[in-house]
Amino acid sequence: MKIKTLLTIILAVIPVSCSPALTPASTRAGTPEAAPAAASTLPSTLTPVPALAQLQATPIALYTPIELSPADNEIYQKALSDIPVYRQGDIRINIQDEKGDPLTGYQVKYSQTRHDFLFGGVTEPFHATELRQAGINAMSVQMSYYWIQPEYGKFDLDFTNYWLGIDELQTGNMTVRAQGLYWYAPGEVPPFYGDVEFDEFQKRLYEHISATVKRFAPSVDYWEAVLEPDAVKNNPLNLTKDQYYQAIATSIKAIRENDPTAYVEVNFGIPCGGFDWLDSYQTLQDMLDRNLDFDLVGLQFYYNAYIAAGNYQMPRMSFSEMSACYDKYESLLTPRGKKIVDSEFTVPSEAPAGQTGYWNTAWSDDTQAQYLDTAYTIFFSKPSIMSLVWWNTFEPSPFVYHGGLIRDDGTPKKSYYALQRLIDGWTTAGTGITNENGAIEFRGFGGDYRLEIINPANGESMAAQVHVTEQDSTNETIQFTPNNGLLEKKAGLEKLVAYWESKSEQGRVQKGRDYLALVNHHIQNSEWALAEQTLAAALDELSITAEIIIPNNQLIPVGNQGNGYVMENGSALIWGATTLHFPHDFPAGTVTVEIKAHAQNEKGESPIMVSGVGANYSQVWKVENPQSEIYSYTVSTTGDERDLTIRFPYDGRIYDRIDIQNGNGGELKLYIDGVRLIIKTAEVP
Numbered sequence: 281m282k283i284k285t286l287l288t289i290i291l292a293v294i295p296v297s298c299s300p301a302l303t304p305a306s307t308r309a310g311t312p313e314a315a316p317a318a319a320s321t322l323p324s325t326l327t328p329v330p331a332l333a334q335l336q337a338t339p340i341a342l343y344t345p346i347e348l349s350p351a352d353n354e355i356y357q358k359a360l361s362d363i364p365v366y367r368q369g370d371i372r373i374n375i376q377d378e379k380g381d382p383l384t385g386y387q388v389k390y391s392q393t394r395h396d397f398l399f400g401g402v403t404e405p406f407h408a409t410e411l412r413q414a415g416i417n418a419m420s421v422q423m424s425y426y427w428i429q430p431e432y433g434k435f436d437l438d439f440t441n442y443w444l445g446i447d448e449l450q451t452g453n454m455t456v457r458a459q460g461l462y463w464y465a466p467g468e469v470p471p472f473y474g475d476v477e478f479d480e481f482q483k484r485l486y487e488h489i490s491a492t493v494k495r496f497a498p499s500v501d502y503w504e505a506v507l508e509p510d511a512v513k514n515n516p517l518n519l520t521k522d523q524y525y526q527a528i529a530t531s532i533k534a535i536r537e538n539d540p541t542a543y544v545e546v547n548f549g550i551p552c553g554g555f556d557w558l559d560s561y562q563t564l565q566d567m568l569d570r571n572l573d574f575d576l577v578g579l580q581f582y583y584n585a586y587i588a589a590g591n592y593q594m595p596r597m598s599f600s601e602m603s604a605c606y607d608k609y610e611s612l613l614t615p616r617g618k619k620i621v622d623s624e625f626t627v628p629s630e631a632p633a634g635q636t637g638y639w640n641t642a643w644s645d646d647t648q649a650q651y652l653d654t655a656y657t658i659f660f661s662k663p664s665i666m667s668l669v670w671w672n673t674f675e676p677s678p679f680v681y682h683g684g685l686i687r688d689d690g691t692p693k694k695s696y697y698a699l700q701r702l703i704d705g706w707t708t709a710g711t712g713i714t715n716e717n718g719a720i721e722f723r724g725f726g727g728d729y730r731l732e733i734i735n736p737a738n739g740e741s742m743a744a745q746v747h748v749t750e751q752d753s754t755n756e757t758i759q760f761t762p763n764n765g766l767l768e769k770k771a772g773l774e775k776l777v778a779y780w781e782s783k784s785e786q787g788r789v790q791k792g793r794d795y796l797a798l799v800n801h802h803i804q805n806s807e808w809a810l811a812e813q814t815l816a817a818a819l820d821e822l823s824i825t826a827e828i829i830i831p832n833n834q835l836i837p838v839g840n841q842g843n844g845y846v847m848e849n850g851s852a853l854i855w856g857a858t859t860l861h862f863p864h865d866f867p868a869g870t871v872t873v874e875i876k877a878h879a880q881n882e883k884g885e886s887p888i889m890v891s892g893v894g895a896n897y898s899q900v901w902k903v904e905n906p907q908s909e910i911y912s913y914t915v916s917t918t919g920d921e922r923d924l925t926i927r928f929p930y931d932g933r934i935y936d937r938i939d940i941q942n943g944n945g946g947e948l949k950l951y952i953d954g955v956r957l958i959i960k961t962a963e964v965p
Contacts, residue, residue: 342694342701343646346639348654351600356654359661364723366663367397367706370753371746372721375714375733375760382718383760387734391709396726396750397660398455398621399703400669401685404929405445406890406897407674408452410686414696415703418455420623420669421446425470428492430841432472432484437495442838442859442925445895450499451920452895457669458500459547459623461489462531463507465514478523482530489534497539504623505531505574508549509567510560525570532573547578547623552605554583554595561608568616576666577613578623579606581655584638586631588681593635603658610664621667622659626683627651629693643682649694656702663751670699708748726750733760738806741765766808769815770799775964776822792822819962823869828957835860835926835952844928851878851951855887860926860952866893868919869961874912875926879903880949887950890929894921900929908953919963926952 348356375383398418401411408419421444429435441447449456462485464473470488473481493503506528508514515524528546535544546567548560564577583597597605609620628637629648637643638651652670659665672683685696708724731744740762748754777792795818802811832852837845837860844858852860871893879887886904889911890897896915903911928950 342653342698343649345650346641346647349598349600352598352654355600355603355658359658362661362663363657363706365751366661367750368708368723368725369748369750370721370723371748372719372753372755373731373746374717374719374755374757376718376757377760380759382714382716383735384714384716384718385736386714386718386760387711387736388714388720389711389732389734390722390724390729390746392707392725392727392748393730394453394728395703395707397706398457398667398669399699400457400667401673402669402671403673405449405895406892406900406927406929407686408445408449408454408895409897411673412452412454414685414692414700415707416670416673416699417453418457418667418669419449420457420459420671421449422460423458423492424460424468425488427840429470429472429488432470434841435491436841437492438838439840440492441496442861442927443840443857446496446499448892448895448923448925450895451922454895455502456496456500457502457504457545457667458492458496459504460507461492461504461535462528463514464516465508465511466516469516473517478519481517482527485527486530486534489531490538493535493538493542497542500539500542502543502545502576502621503535503539504545504547504578505535507547509546510548510550510558510563512557525567525572528567529570529572536573543576544574545576545578545621545623546572546574547580549580551579551581551609552583552595552597552602554597561612564609564612568612574618576619576621577609578621579609580624581622581659582624582626582680584651585627585683586635586637586643586681587679588677588683589679591632599654599658602655606659606662610662614664618664619666620662620664621669622665623667623669624671625655625668626670626672626677626680628680628682629684629695630682632681645694649698652695653698653702656699660702660706724748731758733758735760735762739808740806741808763803763808766803766811766815769812769819770796772962772964773799773815773818773822776819776824776962779824779964780822788822792818795822823960823962824964826957826959826961828864828959830862830924830955830957832952832954835862835955848951851953854926854928854950854952855948856928858928862924862955863922864924864957866917866919866921866959867961867963868917869959869963870914870916871896871921871960872912872914872958873898873924874910874956874958876908876910876953876955877903878905878908878951878953880906880951885948887928887948889926889950891924891926893917893924896921903950908951924955924957926955 373388375386377383395417399416400418400420401416402420427440427443428437446456472484509528519527532544535542548564550557551560581602582594583602585594587594613620627648628643629645631637631643637647639647641647656668659668670685672680673685675684675686675688677683685699686692706725710722712720712722714720726748729746729748731746732741733744734741742761742763743765744758746756773792773796777789780788780792795814799811799814802814832850833847835852837858839845839858844854844856846853854860873891873893875891877889881904886902888900889903890900893915896917898913901911
């Protein structure tokens with residue numbers, strides 16, 4: 281077990297199993313519809329989004345489909361046949377013994393554990409669990425200047441990290457895509473870029489992006505060098521055409537020099553026209569002619585959606601028209617070795633009265649789900665696409681009117697299940713038997729795979745990992761090492777027995793030796809399943825349980841520009857988008873977090889709280905009690921987690937960024953009175 285912190289903690293090894301988690305004394309109740317009376321000065325959206333309940337099985341019939349037009353159906357049917365061509369790859373796996381001789385008749389079970397293709401979402405980091413349940417494996421984060429460098433020369437990168445959850449998401453096996461580093465729509469221009477000469481602007485732009493990329497390079501794989509260069513409004517500095525392209529080149533240079541292995545993207549807002557913007561295709565052609573050094577082109581497909589931010593209807597466009605538009609970009613980019621991401625995509629499940637949706641019918645849960653089903657299938661089939669990003673995942677959705685996949689009461693919409701079902705259908709698993717050459721072959725979707733290889737003669741098995749590359753063929757040779765996983769677990773049990781012996785815990789030592797004797801008996805009799813079961817029971821019973829009591833003054837506060845935190849009567853008082861965190865190397869196992877908290881409530885409202893061990897988050901609690909009570913949750917850990925966080929997660933849906941920049945989260949106060957961690961692990965320190 282790894283226990284590492286710069287802070288003073290109280291650590292005690294407890295020779296018993298972890299105590300049961302305490303039930304929260306106060307849990308979230310209500311939805312935005314049950315908001316406080318109109319007399320309150322606080323926004324109704326303050327009521328927190330409930331945690332997603334345990335999902336039911338995906339309904340067999342999600343919706344009654346509306347018939348596609350002949351043109352749309354032709355594109356859709358073509359997509360169904362193209363998906364295996366462009367999203368899958370072939371692999372040959374050769375199984376050999378230690379002499380290199382082929383092993384014939386061995387069973388090989390394969391199952392995909394991760395996709396190369398990115399299914400993206402956008403929401404607060406503490407909703408990552410719900411997104412992963414749907415198959416979403418990537419998160420786009422908006423790198424707005426006012427989080428990063430609110431004043432020239434004063435970077436606030438710690439706040440940016442916790443506000444967006446960047447490092448946490450990465451440890452939770454989420455790919456992070458950073459957006460908006462250079463996005464200068466009206467109101468988004470850093471004040472320190474105004475009234476300076478162009479050369480000074482270039483210098484400050486380079487400094488801003490370099491500092492950001494250098495800090496987050498370990499956690500971010502995709503950087504957006506410019507957002508919506510096709511928008512006429514996105515040039516409030518009145519740069520000339522040449523200057524604008526020079527600025528984009530500067531942004532790209534800052535990314536390349538500080539994260540040379542990352543993908544660099546340019547993201548277009550109206551790729552198929554429809555508004556009085558610059559011609560997106562011609563703007564992209566200009567970038568190519570100027571040899572700007574990007575890898576990816578983002579294309580936003582909000583067509584047909586009703587936009588809540590501005591209350592307007594996007595241009596209407598059929599699936600076949602959007603497909604043709606996409607193909608036009610692909611034809612331009614493929615010869616140049618560049619890929620495409622569908623960088624932003626959402627349609628509503630409801631629209632204002634009088635606004636019809638696709639199929640000339642009202643938007644509903646059904647039409648949103650069918651639209652997602654159809655559009656994702658069409659775009660997923662394109663040869664050069666790498667990602668699809670549903671921009672609004674949780675209600676209230678900040679951009680598209682009712683565009684979320686999950687309602688504000690925490691229940692999934694049909695579109696959520698539609699996405700989950702698609703991704704499940706695009707995930708490969710199966711079983712094969714090695715031929716006379718000791719080989720099996722299969723075709724699967726691009727990504728990582730776990731193999732279980734089984735000797736039919738005696739049931740011995742081994743685990744291995746391989747990778748399938750889409751649109752390619754690979755060949756892997758694996759030497760059969762019997763029971764490598766089982767023997768590794770047995771070695772872990774032996775270490776545990778030695779650990780308890782060093783602690784003079786003779787009862788546990790004897791119990792461990794008894795387990796080892798039984799495991800050896802099963803192995804000698806080729807009872808591999810029984811050996812695995814015995815090891816699992818032994819590792820659980822002999823696990824090390826550690827308790828860490830964290831003094832309140834040793835929780836590290838991170839608020840915008842240092843605001844939003846004080847110590848009051850021995851409690852840590854937080855408000856307004858502040859995070860408390862506790863650096864710690866958590867081992868693989870389970871962690872129970874118990875937080876004592878109380879609140880000062882105003883005008884019928886209460887503060888909210890969420891906690892995480894790495895990217896393993898609790899539900900979101902509404903803290904209504906004025907007296908200290910315990911809020912508890914238990915999560916499984918992988919050993920990659922490095923931080924405990926406690927958030928008071930106000931965001932832009934509730935207070936605008938000026939409130940947060942000023943450390944003003946309103947009149948609500950959240951008091952953290954004490955924190956206890958109970959860590960259970962089979963890893964020996």
